[in-house]
Amino acid sequence: MPDAAKRPLADMAKRNIHKTQVIDGFSSLQAVKRSGKGTQEAKFRESSSRLPDRKPETPSDKNPLAAKRIGSTAMPAKHHLTCYECGFEFVLTGRLEDTYCAKCRKTLKAGHHTISGEWTVDLKTLGTIDVRPSARADGVALVCGNLVIAGDVSTCDITVCRTATFCEGAIFDLDRIQFCDVEIGENYSLSLDHDLACRHLNVKGHLQANATLSGRMSVACGAAFKGTLSAIGLTMEDGASLCADLNLHTPKQNHPAPS
Numbered sequence: 702m703p704d705a706a707k708r709p710l711a712d713m714a715k716r717n718i719h720k721t722q723v724i725d726g727f728s729s730l731q732a733v734k735r736s737g738k739g740t741q742e743a744k745f746r747e748s749s750s751r752l753p754d755r756k757p758e759t760p761s762d763k764n765p766l767a768a769k770r771i772g773s774t775a776m777p778a779k780h781h782l783t784c785y786e787c788g789f790e791f792v793l794t795g796r797l798e799d800t801y802c803a804k805c806r807k808t809l810k811a812g813h814h815t816i817s818g819e820w821t822v823d824l825k826t827l828g829t830i831d832v833r834p835s836a837r838a839d840g841v842a843l844v845c846g847n848l849v850i851a852g853d854v855s856t857c858d859i860t861v862c863r864t865a866t867f868c869e870g871a872i873f874d875l876d877r878i879q880f881c882d883v884e885i886g887e888n889y890s891l892s893l894d895h896d897l898a899c900r901h902l903n904v905k906g907h908l909q910a911n912a913t914l915s916g917r918m919s920v921a922c923g924a925a926f927k928g929t930l931s932a933i934g935l936t937m938e939d940g941a942s943l944c945a946d947l948n949l950h951t952p953k954q955n956h957p958a959p960s
């Protein structure tokens with residue numbers, strides 16, 4: 702056989718050998734299908750769709766204690782207090798408990814007292830004294846931050862550094878009570894012959910009075926005020942009632958006395 706005739710045969714053999722070694726794209730796909738690897742592709746799609754479901758893990762999930770701390774964080778309570786020994790006003794942050802006055806250095810009690818039945822002991826506290834209905838405090842001295850009167854305190858000498866609240870059932874002698882702010886409790890109707898002088902007046906019930914305030918009066922929804930009012934401001938909620946001679950004026954400035 703001439704070399705020229707042999708050459709094409711050799712070339713064909715070379716090409717055949719080459720064909721068995723090189724796999725084209727279609728063949729590789731078929732091979733993958735036959736080997737079962739094609740099913741892995743479906744599995745991959747499934748897991749890729751599930752992954753986001755597992756992922757919403759936040760730093761707080763990793764540390765549940767931290768999440769609890771964040772959830773239970775609250776601003777500490779602030780108490781605006783007045784020293785019952787010297788009248789110094791200060792703010793106590795956190796729990797209301799016994800403290801001392803930064804000005805006069807005296808120890809101050811801060812307990813809450815509820816008076817029910819007969820009461821014959823003097824009390825002093827930065828906190829609240831709550832005189833319950835039908836209770837009677839007899840001839841004692843009460844000094845407190847706040848006083849809620851729903852019983853008989855008519856024979857007591859009383860100093861309220863903050864707010865005196867008058868409620869249904871209150872029996873009192875205004876000449877024997879000193880207070881800063883006054884509140885008239887809900888569902889309580891009070892008619893005062895006595896002039897009422899205080900800082901702020903908060904009416905939640907019904908009040909008839911001649912009131913002179915160094916601060917503001919507020920009348921709640923469903924509450925009513927009748928009489929005369931001198932104040933630096935007036936707040937009326939929707940549904941509040943007012944029938945009064947009004948004198949609303951600017952706050953008095955504390956100018957130094959002329960020498």
Ligand SMILES: [Zn+2]
Pocket residue numbers: 784785786787788789802803804805806807
């Ligand atoms: Zn003091």
